[in-house]
Amino acid sequence: MSAAAPLFIGLDVGTQSVKLVAYDPASRRIVATHGQPLELIAGNDGSREQHAQWWIDAIAACFGKLDPAQRAAVAAIGVSGQQHGFVPLDADGNVLAPAKLWNDTSTSGECDEIMSAAGGEANCVTLAGNPILAGYTASKLPWTRKHRPEVYAKLATILLPHDYVNFWLTGQRWMEYGDASGTGWLDVRTRTWSREMLAATDADTNLADFLPPLVQADASFAIAPGIADQLGLPRDVIVAAGGGDNMMAAIGTGNVAPGVLTMSLGTSGTLFACSDTPVVDENAGWAAFCSSTGGWLPLICTMNTTVATENVAKLFGFSSRDGESVLEGTKPGADGLVMLPFFNGERTPNLPDARASLHGMDMGNLTRGNVYRAAMEGATYALRNGFDALRAAGMSFDWIRLTGGGSHSATWRQMVADVFDLPVQVPEQAEGAAFGGALQALWAFERANGRDTTIAAIARDHVRVDASTAARPNPDAVAAYATHYQSFLTFLDSAQRLYAPHPDPAR
The missing domain is CATH 3.30.420.40 (ATPase, nucleotide binding domain)
Structure with a gap:
């Protein structure tokens, strides 16, 4: 050497x-x-x-x-x-x-x-x-x-x-x-x-x-x-x-001890935590994985994150690199548009045959900015739905460590903080x-x-965090997203009935 x-x-x-x-x-x-x-x-x-x-x-x-x-x-x-x-x-x-x-x-x-x-x-x-x-x-x-x-x-x-x-x-x-x-x-x-x-x-x-x-x-x-x-x-x-x-990514974001939640906004979206013991859900609400550090890594995976935003950007003829400017003037909730971003089917919830859909369209809200925001929000809501399962199991977190391509977006960082009502940190090494x-x-x-x-x-x-990219929940946006998230869950419930996989004969 x-x-x-x-x-x-x-x-x-x-x-x-x-x-x-x-x-x-x-x-x-x-x-x-x-x-x-x-x-x-x-x-x-x-x-x-x-x-x-x-x-x-x-x-x-x-x-x-x-x-x-x-x-x-x-x-x-x-x-x-x-x-x-x-x-x-x-x-x-x-x-x-x-x-x-x-x-x-x-x-x-x-x-x-x-x-x-x-x-x-x-x-x-x-x-x-x-x-x-x-x-x-x-x-x-x-x-x-x-x-x-x-x-x-x-x-x-x-x-x-x-x-x-x-x-x-x-x-x-x-x-x-x-x-x-x-x-x-x-x-x-x-x-x-x-x-x-x-x-x-x-x-x-x-x-x-x-x-x-x-x-x-x-x-x-x-x-x-x-x-x-x-x-x-x-x-x-x-x-x-x-x-x-x-x-x-758990190692690269410092998620090697209990108490930290990492979210990755890439082609797929993931949430994962560190545990010293196996964390298995009998209802399979999350993936019960081992870590690559000798412990365990309970994980939520969705299959459509930047896939959704990239598809919308392509549809409207702009680059996702210009997404921040496209989002200017839009507000939490995208003026009532709600997207189920299941372009690749979905893993959490288990809907492999599902397809993407856009709800709540009217004569005034169908703009490229709102559709792009609805894609970003839909991908974030899908992760929040998985997070709810972790929270229901008694897990609690003080911070979200954000990584992946989506972490470069200031709007997305703030959206995550508001939808999850948790402060967001971004490691220096994105x-x-x-x-x-x-x-x-x-x-x-x-x-x-x-x-x-x-x-x-x-x-x-x-592992060091970048203080300049941190985001804290905005109380008004947190309240707005609480309502819009419920709309997402309503549409998701319909999709689960429409695209339900074959029933388990043993249940």
């Missing part, structure tokens, strides 16, 4: 792009940030896929943008990846088909089949802590068996997106508990694979044989020499365990998942070098 101050790389392999941050912990500075866009293969049946090679090409492009001196100083890499994707490998490590992604709803029928085989949704929660929802990895296996039998016949290893990047970097196959809990197969209470859920997915195959070993959150592996040379990195670089993007990857890499490096450093200590020392 170079004699220069060591740098720690966080890679976030998202749906829309790959992002790289290079962090210098000695100076507490991000010294470089690079990104590379990704394409998406979208089908009318709800399928959403990407070629795994696109991720690798984008990662190589991001490293190529780093100054050679910075590349020479890299000590460790932590990879964050979009959750739930399915990357099928053959025995030689070759990718057999495009990766089906988290927002792929074409397998909703397979979700029902797995849960029926497991004894119903409630029994899935009993067995593993979670039902099998649209997008979860488990449902992609029977879909592949039906629609790509030649792929299923050659299947040797099941990897998640961030696992595949780790495999490319190191030549080794592993999973860590946080991302693994998003497959639907991991019993989150015991942190072991549920044999019953695996059998419900394929009774004729021992799927455990296709799953790589599970490793602890502070584990690390050596980079493959050929990949180090290809990227211009030292050969002694280590690769941390990595994790799902929500788990890495790309929480990539920064979380860098901090996990730092943690793995410290542990690999014999230092008993905790992730809580690292987060305390390195």
Whole structure:
């Protein structure tokens, strides 16, 4: 490794792009940030896929943008990846088909089949802590068996997106508990694979044989020499365990101890908290995931956040970068417009076949500003609906840590503060998942070098909030949104009746 101050790389392999941050912990500075866009293969049946090679090409492009001196100083890499994707490998490590992604709803029928085989949704929660929802990895296996039998016949290893990047970097196959809990197969209470859920997915195959070993959150592996040379990195670089993007965003926003609520406003929207014990809801009101820090991460996920605002911006012919000016003159409640932003179906509530809709239109309120605001409000209300479930379970929070692309909008930050009636903080490093990857890499490096450093200590020392972007609830807006939110819930109730998934035969 170079004699220069060591740098720690966080890679976030998202749906829309790959992002790289290079962090210098000695100076507490991000010294470089690079990104590379990704394409998406979208089908009318709800399928959403990407070629795994696109991720690798984008990662190589991001490293190529780093100054050679910075590349020479890299000590460790932590990879964050979009959750739930399915990357099928053959025995030689070759990718057999495009990766089906988290927002792929074409397998909703397979979700029902797995849960029926497991004894119903409630029994899935009993067995593993979670039902099998649209997008979860488990449902992609029977879909592949039906629609790509030649792929299923050659299947040797099941990897998640961030696992595949780790495999490319190191030549080794592993999973860590946080991302693994998003497959639907991991019993989150015991942190072991549920044999019953695996059998419900394929009774004729021992799927455990296709799953790589599970490793602890502070584990690390050596980079493959050929990949180090290809990227211009030292050969002694280590690769941390990595994790799902929500788990890495928890680290990057300092959500590594109970009491903090993180909200991510990206393609999807998420709310998540930290717990020292499993937090399982028998009614499946949230995802009962493990964290990538050794604990648990109860999580609410909605599938349509910036998707909604981007679609409206495209419809009206403006860029979402100009959204703040478009919103000028609009007020909380969008003059009575209410949007259910279910462009990709929805996960929370579980409505994989739902579609977006706009309500309350009249001759005066149908303006681009109001429609854009209704999209933003609808995405925020959807998250608030999930938050209500966490609160009903007795959880309480003092602050919201906001991350993701939507956190760059002053209007959206204030909207979140008002809809949730909680103060909002934005970490200085807005790309929480990539920064979380860098901090996990730092943690793995410290542990690999014999230092008993905790992730809580690292987060305390390195995660800072930007005071200039903080937002506090406005009492008048809080009261207005309380009324408008009830209207959203009324329309949501109608949508739940219209798009209800097949009933659970075990209930």
